[in-house]
Amino acid sequence: MSVPKSNYTLKAKVLNRIAKHFIYWIALIVFFGVVWGTSDDNYYRNFAIQLYSLPSRLILVYATLYVLIPHFFLKKRFISFTIFYFLLLTIVSLAIQRPVMLYHVQPTYLPDWNVSNFFTVTELMNTILDVNLAAVIPLGASFYRIWLSSNSQDQKLEKGTAESSEEEKFIYLKVEKRLEKIFFKDIVYIESLKNYIKVKTTEKEIVAYKSLTAMQNSLPESKFLRVHRSFIICLDFVDSFSPNQITLRDENIPIGRSYKKKVKKMLGYF
Structure with a gap:
C-alpha cells in the first residue's frame, strides 16, 4: 500500500x-x-x-x-x-x-x-x-x-469580489476596527481625505482607511472613473456633466485639468 x-x-x-x-x-x-x-x-x-x-x-x-x-x-x-x-x-x-x-x-x-x-x-x-x-x-x-x-x-478581503455576477461584486473597507462590505453597485463617488477616503453610497457615507489610488486599483475600470486627484465617480450615477464638473445625484464633482482628456474619452463630450 x-x-x-x-x-x-x-x-x-x-x-x-x-x-x-x-x-x-x-x-x-x-x-x-x-x-x-x-x-x-x-x-x-x-x-x-x-x-x-x-x-x-x-x-x-x-x-x-x-x-x-x-x-x-x-x-x-x-x-x-x-x-x-x-x-x-x-x-x-x-x-x-x-x-x-x-x-x-x-x-x-x-x-x-x-x-x-x-x-x-x-x-x-x-x-x-x-x-x-x-x-x-x-x-x-x-x-x-x-x-x-x-x-x-x-x-x-479588500480585493475579494464575488464572481457570480456584476451585481454581487464588492470590496471590504477598513472602517475603524472592522471591515465593512461595500457593493460596487452602491458606490456613487469616492473622495480622498489624505490617508483616508470618504465613500458615498446610495444609502450612507463611510470613512475608511485606504488611499484613493489603492481604491482605484480595486475598482472595475468599466464602471468607475477618476476625474480629479481627489475624486473617483461611478459612471452609472452621472446625471449631467460639463467641461468643469460632473453632477451625480445633485452633487457636483470637479473635473481636474489633467483628467479632462480621459473624461472626454469616456463620456464623449467637449
Whole structure:
C-alpha cells in the first residue's frame, strides 16, 4: 500500500521545522559562547554556561509559542498575553535559571564571582534579561508571520469580489476596527481625505482607511472613473456633466485639468 503524498509533505514540514529549531539553538550557544569566550579567553567555560542556560530558555520560548500565543495573542487578548509572558519569564528565571547559576555554574565555573545572596537585585535582573534574550528572535519571527498572515487575509478581503455576477461584486473597507462590505453597485463617488477616503453610497457615507489610488486599483475600470486627484465617480450615477464638473445625484464633482482628456474619452463630450 502506497503512502499518500500528503503524509510525506507533512513529515517533511515537521522535520524541516525541527531542523530549523535545532540550528537556532546551536547557533545561539555558539554565538554567545564565542562572544563571551573572546572577552575572557575561556571558550570552554562559556560554552558550558550557555548549555546550562538552555532549560529555562527552552521552557520560555516553547511555552510562549505553543501556549501563550495561541491562547491569548491570536485571540487578541494582548494584555493577558503580556501579563502571562512576564509571569512565565519571572518564574523560569527565578525557579530554574537562578538556582542553576548560583548553586552550580558559579561555584564550578566562576569561583571568583562573589555573589551568595539569591535575591541580589542586580543578579535577578541579569538573569531575567539573559533568559529573555533567547526569546527575542523566535518570538519576533512568530509575530512577523502572524502579521503577514493577518495582512494577507485583509488584502484578500479588500480585493475579494464575488464572481457570480456584476451585481454581487464588492470590496471590504477598513472602517475603524472592522471591515465593512461595500457593493460596487452602491458606490456613487469616492473622495480622498489624505490617508483616508470618504465613500458615498446610495444609502450612507463611510470613512475608511485606504488611499484613493489603492481604491482605484480595486475598482472595475468599466464602471468607475477618476476625474480629479481627489475624486473617483461611478459612471452609472452621472446625471449631467460639463467641461468643469460632473453632477451625480445633485452633487457636483470637479473635473481636474489633467483628467479632462480621459473624461472626454469616456463620456464623449467637449
